[in-house]
Amino acid sequence: MNHSIVILPGDGIGHEVMAEVKKIIGWVQANTDMSFDIQEDHLGGAAIDAYGVPLADSTLEKCRKADAVLMGSVGGPKWDKVDYAIRPEAGLLKLRKELDLFANLRPAIVFDSLVDASTLKAEIVRGLDIMIVRELTGGVYFGEPRGIEDLGNGQKRGFNTQTYTTAEIERVGRVAFELARKRHNRVTSCEKANVMESGKLWREVITALHAAEYSDVTLNHMYADNCAMQLLRNPKQFDVIVTDNLFGDILSDEASMLTGSLGMLPSASLGAADANGRRNALYEPVHGSAPDIAGQGKANPLAAILSLAMALRYSFHRGDIAELIEWAVEDVLSAGIRTADIMADSCTPVGTAAMGDAVIARLAQQKANAA
């Protein structure tokens, strides 16, 4: 049975990094028992240009039916002036919401060979392995009412609503506790219960869920501002961090820099599993569209390639092939092969395509060794 994948390169460096992902999919297809049906479509600015909207209904339907959606990145200065309701980012937000991808997994792993690429001291980040679980379909990103209203006297008022229900907090909390059980069994839950009612409820619900179903996992609560500080002070204290949509957006960008580059961070956005274990899923690098380097063949494709590995693990239940790809990435880095964002002394600078080729060469080598 073929696995169906929809590829949405999006905008900016999305095209370049997804070209490398397609190479890796091709390798997997040619060298393992897996086969894929691949469709490609537009998202974000590219979709505005092609369809007049950042996510066309026909694209959404394709994504709904697919086993996994692989996205590059969205946005860029070209679409700065489009109507706010159809800006490129709105396409991504709609995709997340329509597919009900409430659990966003953002691992921050420091590869040994990149320890010096971090802006923090090596001893603070060596061996770091954090999983941020960001709630992705609720909170201030989607809360109503929202808007900008005219107050008449030359003044306006912009407003958004932070909202969470018990069920929304519970389902993302469950994902965090389940992941912790397969890792180091610790969950840190972050909110601002000292300031926000939604945070107070968040803490109550996570506490109750923990007591009822996950008391074997170590849980602690932390205010989100303190978490931002602790991530720099002593990041290795964390195993799984669970937090809301907005705090998760910010804390995951911060965590990415512990690893040396935003160019290294993959992510998985997952919906609930049905009776057959199938779930809607979107995989994307955490980095953006980087318009400043787009089209120059300089972008680091590793976050996108590691996102494919996450798809193999979480949508296709092929942890074996995921691990092979992750190993190949690590081996390329140990060999000193670097894109500009992670360049270091006496390493070999390469562009996007050469980095993808280097990963493929490792995969081929590994296969030859195994034969």
Ligand code: IPM
């Ligand atoms: C992310 C991005 C998005 C977000 C933008 C592009 C809408 O920053 O995935 O972290 O804010 O969620």
Ligand code: MG
């Ligand atoms: Mg972000």
